[in-house]
Amino acid sequence: MIVDTLIEKIEQMKNPTAVGLDTAFDYLPDDMRAGVGDLRGAADAIVAFNKAIVDKVADIVPCVKVQIAYYEMYGVDGLRAFAETVRYAKEKGLIVITDAKRNDIGATAECYAKTFLGETTVGEAKFNAFDSDFLTVNAYLGSDGIKPFLGWMQKRDKGIFVLVKTSNPSGAELQDQKLENGKTVYEYMGSLVEKWGEDSVGKYGYSAVGAVVGATHPVQAEILRREMPHTFFLIPGYGAQGGTADDLKVCFDASGRGGIVNSSRGILCAYRKEAYARLRFDDAARQACIDMKEDLSRAIFG
Amino acid sequence: MIVDTLIEKIEQMKNPTAVGLDTAFDYLPDDMRAGVGDLRGAADAIVAFNKAIVDKVADIVPCVKVQIAYYEMYGVDGLRAFAETVRYAKEKGLIVITDAKRNDIGATAECYAKTFLGETTVGEAKFNAFDSDFLTVNAYLGSDGIKPFLGWMQKRDKGIFVLVKTSNPSGAELQDQKLENGKTVYEYMGSLVEKWGEDSVGKYGYSAVGAVVGATHPVQAEILRREMPHTFFLIPGYGAQGGTADDLKVCFDASGRGGIVNSSRGILCAYRKEAYARLRFDDAARQACIDMKEDLSRAIFG
Numbered sequence: 312m313i314v315d316t317l318i319e320k321i322e323q324m325k326n327p328t329a330v331g332l333d334t335a336f337d338y339l340p341d342d343m344r345a346g347v348g349d350l351r352g353a354a355d356a357i358v359a360f361n362k363a364i365v366d367k368v369a370d371i372v373p374c375v376k377v378q379i380a381y382y383e384m385y386g387v388d389g390l391r392a393f394a395e396t397v398r399y400a401k402e403k404g405l406i407v408i409t410d411a412k413r414n415d416i417g418a419t420a421e422c423y424a425k426t427f428l429g430e431t432t433v434g435e436a437k438f439n440a441f442d443s444d445f446l447t448v449n450a451y452l453g454s455d456g457i458k459p460f461l462g463w464m465q466k467r468d469k470g471i472f473v474l475v476k477t478s479n480p481s482g483a484e485l486q487d488q489k490l491e492n493g494k495t496v497y498e499y500m501g502s503l504v505e506k507w508g509e510d511s512v513g514k515y516g517y518s519a520v521g522a523v524v525g526a527t528h529p530v531q532a533e534i535l536r537r538e539m540p541h542t543f544f545l546i547p548g549y550g551a552q553g554g555t556a557d558d559l560k561v562c563f564d565a566s567g568r569g570g571i572v573n574s575s576r577g578i579l580c581a582y583r584k585e586a587y588a589r590l591r592f593d594d595a596a597r598q599a600c601i602d603m604k605e606d607l608s609r610a611i612f613g
Numbered sequence: 614m615i616v617d618t619l620i621e622k623i624e625q626m627k628n629p630t631a632v633g634l635d636t637a638f639d640y641l642p643d644d645m646r647a648g649v650g651d652l653r654g655a656a657d658a659i660v661a662f663n664k665a666i667v668d669k670v671a672d673i674v675p676c677v678k679v680q681i682a683y684y685e686m687y688g689v690d691g692l693r694a695f696a697e698t699v700r701y702a703k704e705k706g707l708i709v710i711t712d713a714k715r716n717d718i719g720a721t722a723e724c725y726a727k728t729f730l731g732e733t734t735v736g737e738a739k740f741n742a743f744d745s746d747f748l749t750v751n752a753y754l755g756s757d758g759i760k761p762f763l764g765w766m767q768k769r770d771k772g773i774f775v776l777v778k779t780s781n782p783s784g785a786e787l788q789d790q791k792l793e794n795g796k797t798v799y800e801y802m803g804s805l806v807e808k809w810g811e812d813s814v815g816k817y818g819y820s821a822v823g824a825v826v827g828a829t830h831p832v833q834a835e836i837l838r839r840e841m842p843h844t845f846f847l848i849p850g851y852g853a854q855g856g857t858a859d860d861l862k863v864c865f866d867a868s869g870r871g872g873i874v875n876s877s878r879g880i881l882c883a884y885r886k887e888a889y890a891r892l893r894f895d896d897a898a899r900q901a902c903i904d905m906k907e908d909l910s911r912a913i914f915g
Contacts (some may be wrong), residue, residue, distance in 0.1 A: 327649045333721070336735055344736065353735040380717060380724035386742035387693045394689055414714050414751055415682060416781040416854075419635070422682035431686045433638055433655040434646065440688035449716055451753050452778055453783030474753055479718040481755030488801065491791045496798065499790065552718075 312513040313444050313470045314521070314543055317406050320373035326604045327611065329408060329545070330368055331575025332361050332396055333378035336385070338579050340592050343379060353387035356484065360592070364579065367597040369403040372603065376408040376545070376573050394441055408545065409443035412474060421459040429463035439583045445470040447523060447545070450500060455508055461520070464511060470519035473504045476535060477540055478525025478548030497531060501539045508541055515568060517543040524562060526554025526572065533561040544570035550577035556610035567612045574603055614815040615772045616823070616845055619708050620870060622675035628906045629913065631710060631847070632670055633877025634663050634698055635680035638687070638883050642894050648665075656690035663698045665895040670902050671705040678710040678847070678875050696743055706912050710847065711745035714776060716754055723761040731765035747772040747812065749825060749847070752802060758779060759809055763822070766813060772821035775806045778837060780827025780850030798832060803841045810843055815868060821844040828856025828874065835863040838871065846872035850880035858912035869914045876905055
């Protein structure tokens, strides 16, 4: 089961890090941007940048999270770059989370599920449009918008992460609202996620239906870890957004399992920081991953 | 302001209909599917089908809603078909709603806003990736995920529709939950939408920040129409999903303004219904639009 594979890769590498390939063209070094003036050129440069990063981190991180928004903005060329990035990362043995936060009614959610986790049928032929290991989803539309993903998860050993408590400040506007029963919206969403995951719990006690829980909200994360014992967390918000290793350690259980921490700009743009300025962008990214691993290990594994 | 333009087109055509171009390859007539066996072929056939529909309805409907999920599942080729469909519909004078339900934290929402409503910058050049008039968005992440869209709306005369009360049965799981103050989640979301729209109210009293309110929930829609007097509704759920013209008339104000009703399969696949079986698919779609217009007019305008 994919969640078991992810847990095993994390333990083998002693590194619960997902490198976020949220690659805006502006993040690239000057020499990679020079002379590029159209969407196709930007997309090609982004692929080259991503491949260099993947080559330098594939032996020390288990996973990448590819944020599709950063590719969509370069149009059809950008989505080709997205597909190439996902394919390359998988070839190099990385687990790929597509961060797309897709959501819709059942018939349309089925299309999204086919796109990222399943198969598209044309006549007698079947295709994998943007084949990923995990997909992030938004469950504002409830169970019948989630079920199509669960179906393809079972068929093709895939997983999802459902938004529960997001890392951004205004996530609280809806998510921290209290319901009549005294529970918050994020706790209620957490209870739905636990239920959706019941049939896909792996050998380590965690389900392939995960949750997004921000590193920036340690009090809420601690509540959710307790209330969602079978749910693996995808934890954004470390670094650039302000979450620290000490903030997010509450997302992990007593054996140090239970989550994976994403960092995007902190790794992709490490070469712009004074600490890494003497390194090439890809070497800087690798060193930033090593430093992040040490920071997380200290906090989580003690 | 785009919401005024939409209202004026609706009144001029006396037709509050958005044709939903949720075009799965399987919806195409046999002869358009014959011999097609790959994603590129499927995408090309979908474009040909959509263009034929657009040609037949552009003089009687103000608007199309293009559901991006149905294109994403054909991969990069599918997104090229999406871009061509949007461009062609705009060329033919139709207002285009992209139904993508995008959502993320501020920096990433900015990417989505650039993609569908704004501009992507590469060096000194600017591009419109998938330029639409309106975009549907999901506000589970609160204000800072919405603000980037509001910024581009102002700059480029665009609009959004925020999910409030969706048409699917399980939308109720979260959306109908009662908060401590006695209001439901969908009413609370509605109050946020009214606030987000404050600075973009047009000459008819409706804002360019609209709401998605399903035709399948007349009781809730009536509450929302009262509590959201400045919010224009995008109303899915008519026809195939079970919503009737009499169900959705509560979404409209006393002057017959306030919403636009989407129908997708009911129009695209009209040629498969007995009533239209003697017509070609595009003529069947036109006739289904005429019949839908009469049905809506009777209920809304009396």
